[in-house]
Amino acid sequence: MLSNEHTVSYASTLTGWYKSSHSGGGQSDCLEVARGHTTVPVRDSKAGPGGPALLFSLSGWTSFVGAIKDGHLKG
Template structure:
């Protein structure tokens, strides 16, 4: 469950959003990340004014590393 201390209700408060070059297709399951902030805001690309989760830089880096290493089941 998301902790409200790490959730921003309107992600449009952040700038610098980008979608991974690996995102594509028509599935609509893409995330966007905003650069240039103390934390790492992440949002659903289809909900540009929806909520964002904000991760610490270390937390986001660990998550991305785990994904790349295939350490997350699915």
């Protein structure tokens, strides 16, 4: 598994993946998060289970989700 402090090259090496409840119905816009790790792994399902994942600190992920909910980040 190639990785650095903020990424994992092969997300399939991690367990506990679930689809975000805010992802759309199609596979083209699905965000998945894995539970049970010291960091918060996040991957794009379009890349497949063997694709890369970003690793967030818990406080970083909480801040990111809060900014989305508060409308500070828009797509």
